[in-house]
Amino acid sequence: VPVFPWHSLVPFLAPTQSD
């Protein structure tokens, strides 16, 4: 049975650091 890490489930929504 595969086990998935918790952080796969929520998105990375880091803004692009342009400023």
Added chain:
Amino acid sequence: TSPHGSPSSPSAGLPPFFMKGSIIQLADGELKRVEDLRTEDFVQSAEVSGELKIDSSTVESIECSRTPNAVIIQFSVGENKAQVCVEVLVEYPFFVFGQGWSSCCPDRTTQLLALSCAKLSVGDVCISLTFKSLK
């Protein structure tokens, strides 16, 4: 060969870990099923991980996409309220603080993944991640 001639999984288009019953490992090693996860599990896992930070991402708008079955969701992310747009399938589940899994089309999510979902709406606050080291 499959008698039904259907090689793809029911969750085609979505990652496999959203399927009900998927085993998820928290940062402290504990195993939980995806449908049993709670807000605290994400918050505590981020604390333990050291390098990841939980952000509050508020849904600002949900618009139709040109891609079939997709929507464009605009989030206001973190303390800086950075505007971030993502294009996702309508059945893609997000985890809303204090509420749990939510998608733009909960019926479709339940149909495809067997995962119980609430309706994702403007104003909902989703869990998202950033790296702590970003300053």
